[in-house]
Amino acid sequence: MPTMATSAFPLIKVVDIPGKGKGVVALESIPKGTRILSEKPRIRLSDLRGIDSLSLSEDDLYFFLSFPSHGKDEENPVQSRLKHFLPCVGSVDNAIGLFETICRVNHTCYSPLGRPNALYMWREDLKEESNSDRYPYIFRTSSNASSVLSATEDIAAMEEITVSYLQYNIHTEDPFIYLRRKFGFECSCLGCLRPASARQKSVERIKDFRQFTDGLPARIALGGPLGDPPKSLLDSIEKYILMICAEGYVWQLGSCAHDAFQLCAFHGDADSASKWEALVRDSHEILQGADSPADQKSQKLAAFPKTFREWKVLGSQKLNGPCRANKYSHTSTQSQILVDRGGPGHSPQHRSANRHCI
């Protein structure tokens, strides 16, 4: 497998990774936000059904068979492998591709003990070439589709590059069980090596988070004497942000911080609203790129919170910017992140009344 040695991309290499088959490591440090690689598929199918009639060259068949298979012996060896490539081959039109290097990237779960340091996505939907030097991870293709691998963390030289096959969505099922059922392998990331009881506690916290966020828009909009006092709701939002980030899902910070922004904007607190939305913007910059519509919207709201369409609809009240959630800004590294295993309300700091907020 080749080392990628072009000036456009950082140096990476496919190597053997104990217990996982092959994997990809960085040969130099890669700053967060870097586009590590964009790659066109080596083999592309319009959908999975095409696999039966696929005639592979000898080279391609050899390549296919170099991937691990978790299928039963009687299964078609190509098909049984394809099943396990699926996380990295989806596209907007459901076409399937097999990528020389991107398909070698292993998985890490989001957990209190770690998280992936990269993300890949298929950028077929974007039709122009990127002209952004500042945000090179935005890849736009004008012709054939590509899959793009971007660093979501600073990656050290010789560190393995991993993604989440479940993308950055939160899952309310134990990922170890889900991955075994769906992709046929037993994940050996640090989160999955925890005892089942510890993994189950994470699942419970994630369900609790999901329940809280599902009910949040209604609670924010209710406001006034019938609803939660806005300060205490804001406090709860921050506690849940801390909890879910401690579970490794740092990308949830963006959507929760936007909820907090709305709450402050509904109550006409420009200063606090702006600070919350700055966290949203940071999140979007890494995940979607600074020229994505989502990021441009949050840049504008952070700079001019009063342009929010429902500005001050619930009156005027001084609230708070982030007090501890800013620790999770994506300029932080994993090691700086506080792990709050107690969940909302369990830590004395969470209950402190006179907090100093940014």
Ligand SMILES: C[S@@+](CC[C@H](N)C(=O)[O-])C[C@H]1O[C@@H](n2cnc3c(N)ncnc32)[C@H](O)[C@@H]1O
């Ligand atoms: C898309 S391939 C990744 C490249 C693969 N390791 C190889 O040798 O070509 C997915 C397969 O890699 C292995 N794998 C990926 N992440 C893993 C993990 N966290 N723990 C154990 N095996 C993993 C599993 O065999 C999985 O089916």
